[in-house]
Amino acid sequence: MTINGTRLLARIQELAQIGAIEGTQGCSRLAFTDSDREGRDLVMTWMTDLGLTVTVDAVGNVVASTSSAGATGAVMAGSHIDTVGTGGRFDGNLGVLAGLEVIEATLAADIELNRPLAVAFFSNEEGSRYPPDMMGSLAYVGGMSVESVLEIEGADGTVVGDELERIGYRGAAPCPGAVPHAFVELHIEQGPVLDNEAVQIGVVEGVQGISWTELKFIGQSNHAGTTPMSLRRDPMAVAAEVAVAARSIATDLGGTQVATVGSLTLHPNLVNVVPAHATMTVDLRNTDETLLRQAEQQLMNSVQQIADREDVIVESRSLARFEPVEFDERVVDCIEALAKQKGLSTRRMPSGAGHDAQMIARVCPTGMIFVPSLDGVSHNPAEHTDDEDLVAGTQLLADAMLALTEVTW
Ligand code: GLV
Ligand code: MN
Numbered sequence: 001m002t003i004n005g006t007r008l009l010a011r012i013q014e015l016a017q018i019g020a021i022e023g024t025q026g027c028s029r030l031a032f033t034d035s036d037r038e039g040r041d042l043v044m045t046w047m048t049d050l051g052l053t054v055t056v057d058a059v060g061n062v063v064a065s066t067s068s069a070g071a072t073g074a075v076m077a078g079s080h081i082d083t084v085g086t087g088g089r090f091d092g093n094l095g096v097l098a099g100l101e102v103i104e105a106t107l108a109a110d111i112e113l114n115r116p117l118a119v120a121f122f123s124n125e126e127g128s129r130y131p132p133d134m135m136g137s138l139a140y141v142g143g144m145s146v147e148s149v150l151e152i153e154g155a156d157g158t159v160v161g162d163e164l165e166r167i168g169y170r171g172a173a174p175c176p177g178a179v180p181h182a183f184v185e186l187h188i189e190q191g192p193v194l195d196n197e198a199v200q201i202g203v204v205e206g207v208q209g210i211s212w213t214e215l216k217f218i219g220q221s222n223h224a225g226t227t228p229m230s231l232r233r234d235p236m237a238v239a240a241e242v243a244v245a246a247r248s249i250a251t252d253l254g255g256t257q258v259a260t261v262g263s264l265t266l267h268p269n270l271v272n273v274v275p276a277h278a279t280m281t282v283d284l285r286n287t288d289e290t291l292l293r294q295a296e297q298q299l300m301n302s303v304q305q306i307a308d309r310e311d312v313i314v315e316s317r318s319l320a321r322f323e324p325v326e327f328d329e330r331v332v333d334c335i336e337a338l339a340k341q342k343g344l345s346t347r348r349m350p351s352g353a354g355h356d357a358q359m360i361a362r363v364c365p366t367g368m369i370f371v372p373s374l375d376g377v378s379h380n381p382a383e384h385t386d387d388e389d390l391v392a393g394t395q396l397l398a399d400a401m402l403a404l405t406e407v408t409w
């Protein structure tokens with residue numbers, strides 16, 4: 001069976017018009033916003049036009065299956081169509097539209113399969129508006145209750161349940177959802193490895209652990225001109241030192257350890273006022289759980305020391321915490337063997353980014369396929385993957401999904 005690359009590319013292009021960031025190739029479709037709704041509506045239309053059985057669950061996950069009985073026992077593809085506020089057009093979207101293309105091409109070829117095929121898009125994979133990331137797929141596998149998801153408050157003060165209701169995606173399908181026979185997610189790498197090494201396909205062995213912490217430093221707001229340096233209790237000074245400490249922890253630990261301060265908010269945020277409080281996030285990731293714990297410990301030690309020195313109060317809360325995940329060796333081997341058969345160059349690798357597949361791996365054999373990201377740029381409107389890589393990845397997804405319909409566990 002051969003997928004239709006032109007149709008795939010046209011759909012990627014059409015979906016990217018929704019929430020398009022002017023003057024760029026990028027998209028802004030934060031979870032449960034109006035543009036997310038528009039994107040959902042478009043993809044749902046494509047699903048229903050194919051005659052698939054489409055369900056929406058209580059947290060807005062959408063699953064389309066070739067079987068009227070739904071996705072239980074199906075070979076499922078999927079990913080997400082929400083983006084970070086300044087995202088690209090491929091992150092997540094590729095995995096969903098590629099899954100749809102595999103199904104459309106299979107139906108057109110009239111191939112008889114032992115099992116249904118399914119494609120899903122999971123709610124709020126990015127977690128930028130509402131933590132944690134992979135929220136929809138986590139709920140789909142029962143890792144978080146629907147009630148807890150619906151009451152999560154976002155960075156903008158809105159609440160998941162209200163926004164889901166508002167955009168019309170609080171569905172009736174059961175959550176946790178149907179357990180597939182196998183799950184494969186095609187995704188852009190979002191890092192530089194494949195592009196640097198001119199390798200066509202990344203065979204993903206697992207996903208590194210993720211730890212997100214929000215830190216709030218509460219000091220003493222005061223006059224910028226009259227307050228002597230020695231008498232300040234400045235939460236911004238603490239935040240700045242913590243940002244530098246987080247970076248040093250990562251560089252000192254080395255290996256796959258990374259640390260990012262991606263958000264910092266000051267109050268009242270005025271030129272001539274020592275801030276009253278500073279709120280920042282720290283994102284720590286490592287493929288090794290023990291080392292990730294070490295990094296978390298070191299970070300909290302530094303936070304306490306720095307804050308004590310400035311006599312600033314610390315409040316911290318975990319926004320997301322996921323251990324590293326290893327994918328099913330049988331699925332990984334299957335993807336690798338099929339890619340090699342096709343003459344594609346391959347490389348085994350871990351994923352640096354979080355993915356829905358790491359959640360679905362809790363309930364069924366799961367794997368991922370990566371295609372190259374130009375210069376490793378992602379979570380950026382400039383994110384780019386060449387057409388031929390998008391098409392080759394989708395054909396490999398098709399080959400893998402069809403092969404997995406024949407495998408019994
Ligand atoms: C999700 O895309 C993440 O890795 O932050
Ligand atoms: Mn993604």
Ligand code: MN
Nearest residue numbers: 084091126379
């Ligand atoms: Mn992303």
